[in-house]
Amino acid sequence: DAGVTQSPTHLIKTRGQHVTLRCSPISGHKSVSWYQQVLGQGPQFIFQYYEKEERGRGNFPDRFSARQFPNYSSELNVNALLLGDSALYLCASSLAGGFDTQYFGPGTRLTVL
Amino acid sequence: EDQVTQSPEALRLQEGESSSLNCSYTVSGLRGLFWYRQDPGKGPEFLFTLYSAGEEKEKERLKATLTKKESFLHITAPKPEDSATYLCAVQAGGGSTLGRLYFGRGTQLTVWP
Numbered sequence: 703d704a705g706v707t708q709s710p711t712h713l714i715k716t717r718g719q720h721v722t723l724r725c726s727p728i729s730g731h732k733s734v735s736w737y738q739q740v741l742g743q744g745p746q747f748i749f750q751y752y753e754k755e756e757r758g759r760g761n762f763p764d765r766f767s768a769r770q771f772p773n774y775s776s777e778l779n780v781n782a783l784l785l786g787d788s789a790l791y792l793c794a795s796s797l798a799g800g801f802d803t804q805y806f807g808p809g810t811r812l813t814v815l
Numbered sequence: 816e817d818q819v820t821q822s823p824e825a826l827r828l829q830e831g832e833s834s835s836l837n838c839s840y841t842v843s844g845l846r847g848l849f850w851y852r853q854d855p856g857k858g859p860e861f862l863f864t865l866y867s868a869g870e871e872k873e874k875e876r877l878k879a880t881l882t883k884k885e886s887f888l889h890i891t892a893p894k895p896e897d898s899a900t901y902l903c904a905v906q907a908g909g910g911s912t913l914g915r916l917y918f919g920r921g922t923q924l925t926v927w928p
Contacts, residue, residue, distance in 0.1 A: 706858075735914065744819075744902055744918030745859070758915050792858050799914045801846045801906050806858035 704729065706795045706807030714813045715783050723778045723810045725793030733757070733799025734776040736768055737792040739809070745792055751776055752799035780812075788814045818842070821903050821919035828926050831892045836922045838903030839885040848886050849916065850879050851902040859902055862888075893926045900924070 707726045715721050727734050733752040737745035747760035751770035765781045780787055790811050794804035822837045840848070847866050851859035863872045865881040872879050876897065878889040888901055900923045904916040 708858075733914070735916075737916075737918075742920070744904070744920050745916070746918070747915045750914050752914075758913060760915070790856070794916075796914070801914065803847075803849065803861060803864050804914075804916060805861055806851070809856075809858045811856070 706793055706805055708791075708793050708807040708810050710810060711808070712811045712813075714815065716815050717783055717785060719783050719814075720779065720781050721783060721812060723780075723791050723793075723812075724775065725778070725795075725807060726775045727793075727795030728805060731795040731797055731805075732774055733796045733802070734770055734774065735794040735796070735799070735804060736776070736778045737794065737806075738762075739790040739792055741789075748778070750799055757799055783814045785814050788812060819903055819905055819917050819919040821901075821922050823922060824920065825923045826925070828890075828893055828924070830894055830926055830928050833889070833891045833893070835890070836888040836901055836924070837885060838888070838919055840903075840905050840917075841884075842905050842907035842917065844908045845905060846908070847906045848881055849904045849906070850886070850888055851904065853900045853902055853921065855900075862901075890924070893924075895926045895928055898924055898926045 735750040736748040739745040749768045750758040770776045790809045793807045796802040850862040853859045863879040900921040904918045
C-alpha cells in the first residue's frame with residue numbers, strides 16, 4: 703500500500719511569494735496534519751483536518767492556511783513568505799485524527815531566498 | 816505549558832554497544848507517547864506507541880518503555896544502520912489540542928563499526 707505522499711519534494715521561493723504544498727494521505731485515512739520542522743528542531747504542529755473541517759491550529763500566523771478536499775487530500779498555503787519559513791514541511795496521515803497514530807510523508811523542503 | 820525533553824542530544828556508540836535514550840514529558844493528561852526514527856532530509860518513520868505507565872514494546876533491537884514521567888528507548892547491540900535521529904512525541908488532553916503531537920528535539924544517534 704502507498705504511504706503518505708507529498709509534492710513537490712523541493713521548492714525554492716523568494717521573500718514575499720506564495721507557496722502551495724500538497725499531501726495525499728494513506729488510503730482509508732480521513733485526517734491530515736501539517737507540521738513544520740526547522741533544522742535541528744522537532745516538528746511543530748501547524749494544522750489538523752478531519753473530514754474537511756479544521757480540528758486544531760498551532761501557533762502560526764494567519765499567513766498559513768490549509769484545506770482538505772473530499773478525497774481527504776490536503777493543501778497547505780503560505781503567503782508573503784519570510785526567510786524564517788524555510789523548513790521541512792511534513793504531512794501526517796491518521797485514521798480519524800483523534801488519538802490515532804500519525805504516519806508521516808517524506809516532506810517538502812522549502813527554501814526561501 | 817506542555818513540554819517534551821529528550822536526552823542526550825547526540826550519542827555515539829560503537830557497534831554492539833547497548834544504550835538508552837530518554838524522553839521526559841510534562842503534559843496534562845497523557846493520551847499516548849510515540850517514538851519515531853528520522854533519517855536526514857526524510858519524514859519521521861513510526862516506531863512505537865505507548866499508552867500507559869508500565870507498558871513496553873519491542874521491535875528488533877529496539878525496546879520502548881513508559882513511566883508516569885518519562886520514556887526510554889533501549890537499543891541493544893546497535894548496528895550502523897540504526898544511525899538516525901530518534902524523536903519522541905506526546906498526545907495530551909483534548910479539545911483544541913486533540914490529535915496534536917508535541918515533539919522533543921530528538922537524539923541524534925551515530926553507530927560506528
